[in-house]
Amino acid sequence: MNFERYAIYFAAPADEDWARFATAWLGWDMDSGAEIAHPHMDGLDVAAITETPRRYGLHATLKPPFRLADGQSPDALLKACADLAARLPPVTLDGLQIARLGRFLALRPLGDASALDELAAACVRDLDGFRAPTPDAELTRRRANGLSAAQEANLVNWGYPYVLDEFRFHITLTGRLDKPTMAAVQAALDRRLGPLLPAPFVIRDLGLVGEAGDGRFHLIRRLGLSG
Numbered sequence: 001m002n003f004e005r006y007a008i009y010f011a012a013p014a015d016e017d018w019a020r021f022a023t024a025w026l027g028w029d030m031d032s033g034a035e036i037a038h039p040h041m042d043g044l045d046v047a048a049i050t051e052t053p054r055r056y057g058l059h060a061t062l063k064p065p066f067r068l069a070d071g072q073s074p075d076a077l078l079k080a081c082a083d084l085a086a087r088l089p090p091v092t093l094d095g096l097q098i099a100r101l102g103r104f105l106a107l108r109p110l111g112d113a114s115a116l117d118e119l120a121a122a123c124v125r126d127l128d129g130f131r132a133p134t135p136d137a138e139l140t141r142r143r144a145n146g147l148s149a150a151q152e153a154n155l156v157n158w159g160y161p162y163v164l165d166e167f168r169f170h171i172t173l174t175g176r177l178d179k180p181t182m183a184a185v186q187a188a189l190d191r192r193l194g195p196l197l198p199a200p201f202v203i204r205d206l207g208l209v210g211e212a213g214d215g216r217f218h219l220i221r222r223l224g225l226s227g
Contacts, residue, residue, distance in 0.1 A: 001074035001220065003210025006130075008063035008081065008123045011207030011219050012171065018096075018196035022107075023058045025173065025193070026050045030057030030209060030219045041188050049185060052175030053104075055216045057209075060107075060171045063123040064160040065211055066131040077130050078208060078221060084126050085206045085223035091115045095199035096171075098189050103177055105186055106170035109201060116169050116203065119225075123206065124163045134159040 012019035014031050023029050027038050027050055038046040068077065094111030101108075109116060134155070142155055151161035162168070174185060205222040212218060 001078070001210070003074075003218070003220075004213060005065040005067050005211040006074070006077060006220075007061060007065040007209050007211070007217070008127065009057075009059040009061060009207040009209050009217075009219075010169075010171075010203055011205075011209065011222060012058040013204075016198065018193065018198060019058060021193055021196055022171070022173065025189075026054050026058055028054045028057050028216060030059070030217050033216070033218045039192070041192070044185060044188055049174050049177070049181070053172040055214075056172070057217050057219070058171065059207065059209070059217070060169050062120045062206065063127055064163070066134075066159055069130055069132040072130045074210075074220075077127070080127055080130065081206060081208045081221075082223050084122065085225050085227075087227040088119060088122060088206075088225050089115075089227045090225045091119055091203040093201045093203075096197045096201045098173070098186060098194060098197075099170075100182065100186070101168075101170055103182070104172060105174045105177070105182065105189065106172050107197070108171075109169055110199075113169060117167060119203070120167050120169065121164055124158055128158060131159055 024036050024039050025046065027035055029036050093109040093113060093116060096107045097110055099106060099108040139155065142161055147155065147161050151166055154163050154166055155161045177185060205224045207222055208220045209217045210220050
């Protein structure tokens with residue numbers, strides 16, 4: 001339970017085919033805390049393609065990684081997460097699709113995502129008392145590529161620019177890719193992962209995760225949504 005940072009993720013279910021494939025695609029299983037072999041994909045260097053997102057595991061961020069505030073404990077955070085999950089209902093969407101987000105590929109939800117956005121907003125707001133102030137160096141890094149007024153306000157108030165109205169649920173599958181590589185990777189994933197994607201797509205729990213000293217994220221506990 002003693003980690004460098006904590007976060008609230010959608011942690012993909014370990015017992016579904018799409019999640020097993022995508023976890024192997026990334027090469028890091030945060031449930032078991034172990035590296036796993038990549039699937040063989042003709043003509044693709046999967047290890048290089050997935051190097052950037054690998055340490056996070058197969059996930060979508062609901063509350064971004066944060067350091068614990070003074071006076072807070074991992075046990076208190078776990079209890080607060082459990083209490084929050086008990087108040088919130090599961091979220092059902094039409095499905096998932098492989099999509100381009102800028103220069104990387106991710107899984108994005110299909111259908112009305114308003115309930116999903118509300119779930120993420122509750123995680124950001126209701127657990128923020130556990131978040132230590134963001135270090136100045138991190139604020140500077142976040143601002144380096146330019147932020148809108150709304151993103152800057154989020155950074156100041158919540159420690160991350162892309163929350164609340166700026167939030168877009170996504171399960172990252174690659175690092176930044178050039179156009180030819182992106183086309184090849186998307187075609188390969190469409191063939192191998194596309195047929196496995198769930199329809200509907202149901203989020204049944206919150207994942208409390210921790211970042212170890214080596215930068216890898218580990219699943220601490222799944223907390224069932226039962227509100």
